[in-house]
Every structure is written in C-alpha cells, then in structure tokens.
Amino acid sequence: MLLNDIISGNEVDSVYIIAEIGQNHQGCVETAKKMILEAKKAGCHCVKFQKSDLPTKFTRSALDREYISDHAWGKTYGEHKEYLEFSKDQYLQLQAHCKELNVDFTASAMDERSLQFLADLNVPFIKIGSGDANNFPLLKKAANLNLPLVISTGMQTMQTVERIVQTMRESGKEDYALMHCVSSYPTDPEDCSLELISVLRRRFPNVAIGYSGHELGVVISQAAVLLGARIVERHFTLDKNQKGSDHRCSLEPQELKALTTAITNFKLSSVPMYPQEIVQKLNGGEELEAALQHVESKTILPCELPCRNKLGKSIVAARNLNKGYRLQLADMAIKVSEPSGLTAEDYVDLVGKELADNIGEDEPILGSSIIN
Numbered sequence: 001m002l003l004n005d006i007i008s009g010n011e012v013d014s015v016y017i018i019a020e021i022g023q024n025h026q027g028c029v030e031t032a033k034k035m036i037l038e039a040k041k042a043g044c045h046c047v048k049f050q051k052s053d054l055p056t057k058f059t060r061s062a063l064d065r066e067y068i069s070d071h072a073w074g075k076t077y078g079e080h081k082e083y084l085e086f087s088k089d090q091y092l093q094l095q096a097h098c099k100e101l102n103v104d105f106t107a108s109a110m111d112e113r114s115l116q117f118l119a120d121l122n123v124p125f126i127k128i129g130s131g132d133a134n135n136f137p138l139l140k141k142a143a144n145l146n147l148p149l150v151i152s153t154g155m156q157t158m159q160t161v162e163r164i165v166q167t168m169r170e171s172g173k174e175d176y177a178l179m180h181c182v183s184s185y186p187t188d189p190e191d192c193s194l195e196l197i198s199v200l201r202r203r204f205p206n207v208a209i210g211y212s213g214h215e216l217g218v219v220i221s222q223a224a225v226l227l228g229a230r231i232v233e234r235h236f237t238l239d240k241n242q243k244g245s246d247h248r249c250s251l252e253p254q255e256l257k258a259l260t261t262a263i264t265n266f267k268l269s270s271v272p273m274y275p276q277e278i279v280q281k282l283n284g285g286e287e288l289e290a291a292l293q294h295v296e297s298k299t300i301l302p303c304e305l306p307c308r309n310k311l312g313k314s315i316v317a318a319r320n321l322n323k324g325y326r327l328q329l330a331d332m333a334i335k336v337s338e339p340s341g342l343t344a345e346d347y348v349d350l351v352g353k354e355l356a357d358n359i360g361e362d363e364p365i366l367g368s369s370i371i372n
C-alpha cells in the first residue's frame, strides 16, 4: 500500500503502518538491516529512521553538554548522537535493503540539511517529528519539495497545529498528514488523549490523520485506528531491555505483528466508532478507558515537558550579533539549544526587534535579549 493512497483519501478503510526504527539500531547497520527484515515480516509498510546533521540541529553547547544517562553512547550529548547517526553510504545500503524486501524506507528530517539529504535520496515521504512541528521555516521548505509529508504534533498546542495547516495551505501543499502524538516515553494511558484524533479529524476533514504512539503495548494504538487514525507509527526494537532511551516503549517483533494483524482484521469504514464501543470491541480495561477519556483541547502536557526541554527547538543567533542591532530573518537559526531560548514559533515575530545585549553565534535569543 502507498502512503499517497491514504493521504489522498483513496483508501479510507486501510491503515499505513510505520515501524520507527529511529535510533534503536544501536548505531549498527547490520542490526538495522535485521530490524528492517523483522518489521517487514511483522506486516509493516514502512521502516523509518531519524536523520540529523548534528551542527545544524544542535548548538555547540547542546552538543558539548555532558550526557549522564544509562542510555548514553558517549560522554557528551554530541558524542552520543554521533554514535547513533548513519552516514550517506549507510543510508544508501539501508535503502537498497528495503527495496529488495519491498518495504518503504524513509526518515524524519530533523533539520534543513537533513531535509535536503532525504529529498536527494528520493524517499517516498518525509516525516517531520514533533520537535520540528513548530519549526515553520523547516515546514515551509518541506512543503515546497515535491514529496508527501507526515507531520507529528507532540509537545504542541492546537493553535500551533492550526498554524501548521495554514502554512501547508499557503504553500499549496495538499499531500500531507497530521499525526496525533504525545511526546512522553512511555506515555501513560491517561496522557494518550486519543480523543484528539477525533478532534483533528473533525477540524481538518481534508487532512489524513494518524497516530504516533509511545505507550506500552498495542491496544491503545488499535483504539487509535478505530477512532479514525489511518497511519500508525510505533517505535520498534528487537529487545526492549537494550540500552537506549526508546527501547522500553517500543514494540518487539511479535507485538508489532499482533498490532498489524489486529489492524488488518478490523472492518474499517469512514465512520469511526464511539469510545464506549471501542472499549467493548477491544475488551479494554481501565487503561484503555483512561486513554479514551474526554480531553478539553490540545495542550502541551506536563508529561511532555522533559522531552520539550531536551529536544524542543529554540531561536539562536546565526552569527555574532551586537547590542542595539535589529534582527533580520537571516540572523536567526532554529536549533536545540542548551540553555533553551525563545521558542521556534516566535521566529518571524522577532524580525525588527532590537537586541539588548551582544549575542554570540549559536547562543540562544531570550526574552530578555530583546528590547520591547
């Protein structure tokens, strides 16, 4: 099945399933190849990786900070990320492997250079992860490529989602999907806020809606499909007990197989089920009921703050800037910064603002850096 059929609405009763290998390959191409094979055997349509150009995605100080964690692959966060990043040659090997196995191959573009890297590889679609859902310059560049987009919405408010849709509309982009997502690893059932899938479907009836889940188990993702999600993405691992931040909330091969089989056996229609019907159909207990409880609106949840603090993007100086200078777009870059600065979505609003202090290249622009 093609993602395009889902996005264009030609396949309202099918679901496109993405195995997010992400960085669960432990920096090893052979492991990644094995994971691709297992994901294919489990019935997935696509395997996904994460592509970053480290100095473009992170500031120098974010890369140089010590990474003290049981999941660290290096002493600094930069060394850790470098260890997990694949080269172009490795990407080409993985792409060829996917072609042989007839499974789609793509990655999330975590910065502008990675976006171009993936476009040059001619992937079938580009994923924009939650960390970049408010990175409007990246979204605009992505919308101007001739490739479908899948945009996750974790760590964002409804207002930001509205702005994403407006940005796509202004760019004349129609072939894109929005993923409901909560960026907490693992996400507790009561934070899964599945009702937001229905909210997004009603608010944006012409946009395909999917679910990128980080909860434990497979029932909540099945419920997401019964609520109308037509793309499902789950982290995938060969063994949940391995070192690495994402393994615990990932699905092992037999769980992924159980999820794809259950989804394939659903008789789906364009009319989604009610939460109570879903609980009955899936024999769900308290956890499923918690995931389906009423949600007032899409907000940044407290459980998402650790991820937002670690991987949310800030506005930083693209070059050394002097006190008294008035900011132009080219003076600013959007990166993961340590410490963080003004949030990525303030980017355009800062044009013309006067600086209260000197700011060095790669340093964050703060509220206090600006004279109002």
Ligand SMILES: CC(=O)N[C@H](C=O)[C@@H](O)[C@H](O)[C@H](O)COP(=O)(O)O
Binding pocket: 022, 023, 050, 071, 129, 130, 131, 183, 185, 244, 245, 246, 307, 311
């Ligand atoms: C928001 C976002 O990018 N989240 C990604 C996708 O879900 C994650 O896979 C992170 O890359 C991962 O959790 C980071 O872990 P560490 O910091 O140990 O490399």
Ligand SMILES: C=C(OP(=O)(O)O)C(=O)O
Binding pocket: 050, 108, 127, 128, 129, 130, 131, 152, 153, 154, 179, 181, 183, 212, 233
């Ligand atoms: C961060 C990502 O995904 P999500 O926001 O859907 O978890 C990603 O795909 O890299």
